Amino acid sequence: MKTILIPTDFSAAAANAARYGLFLAQHLQADIQLIHAFKVPAEARAAAQTAWPLNDYEQVKRDCVLELDNLRHQLELETIASVSPRNYISRITGTAELGEVTVMTRNLVDHYRSPLVVMGMSGAGNLQRLLIGSSSRELIDKATFPVLLVPDLPVTKQLKKIAFATDLSKGDIQIIHSLASLARPFNAEILIAHITDDKYDTVARQHQVNEFMSGVTDQANYGQIYYRHIKSMDVDHGLDWLSEHGQIDLLAMVHRPHPFFEKIFKGSHTQRLARHIRIPLLVFPPDAHGVCF
Structure with a gap:
């Protein structure tokens, strides 16, 4: 089964990209894997710690997983609202890991043999940004797979x-x-x-x-x-x-x-x-x- 990867930073722009990715997935009969890469907090880096405390890591990861679950739930509700006898019901899953979004995405593309990565053109302030000139540009420069950039404006869900x-x-x-x-x-x-x-x-x-x-x-x-x-x-x-x-x-x-x-x-x-x-x-x-x- 095909899997479309959707990196997210939980911003409104990223959620908009996820909804468009779901629209494509239903027509392409593909599943969706939401992915989020989180980083060591700035204060931990400033303290020059040799290792990030395990309890801090687990708490941050739990928070990220909760955000992924919320986004997944929103997408599943939209799937139910738009489903028709002809629509494929995409299975939506999510994963959060410590690291860089570019590295994580490339690894998961190889793992799932994903035909497409969908991401937002802009991101959320101080969070891991999905912005042309930063993560998006880096991913595109190194990608061996197609990347679909979705503007943060409302996008008509049609492909004529x-x-x-x-x-x-x-x-x-x-x-x-x-x-x-x-x-x-x-x-x-x-x-x-x-x-x-x-x-x-x-x-x-x-x-x-x-x-x-x-x-x-x-x-x-x-x-x-x-x-x-x-x-x-x-x-x-x-x-x-x-x-x-x-x-x-x-x-x-x-x-x-x-x-x-x-x-x-x-x-x-x-x-x-x-x-x-x-x-x-x-x-x-x-x-x-x-x-x-």
Whole structure:
């Protein structure tokens, strides 16, 4: 059985991500594992203790487990309220451990062979933060699995159109094949969005597009895939336009080392991302071949 991992810091943003993860899990016939990584309190570190007292550890863990149980109960109530004869009833479990959220998540992905990690774009103040630029960025930088970032705004629980931003790299064809396994249970369209400026040579682009789409047709085996070229001064503004005017429910892209992605996940550009990404953002690692949702 497939298991979707949902890291949480018990913030409202993380709870919103969990609810969206539950929506996906019910359609993908997957179970949910809520995970929380807690740290040694700052005062214990300041005291330079060689070992954290066992009773303190047990108390903190009990508190975290109680929070996980509360969140699990809330999700189970939503499951009961939304269940229909066609819905899969996802089994929801939780685990809390001392450590870093990135390490814990990667270990559990390996353990469960999870196809997807769902987490919030922002977190809760002084708690373990799930924020672009910190835990989310670190997880994405090191992930060998897809990570879905959910904004803390209310997100419509529907998946009718998915946009995949691509530079037409051949490796993206396998990613689209994986993306089709997510779209299929929803009968969702996949819009392949290629964003370039007006200086892009039209003839050369058309040849590249034809070759790329031929590969997609051969490998993806999904009929609802369409191509659109978006002219924009840069990828940033093109994605801004696409997310606001493209009538899409989810934006997917591949995390490759290049200036655009570095702008998004580092420094002051974080706030600009939050402004124009008001829909879930699905980030694939470049080597995510064979992922099946």
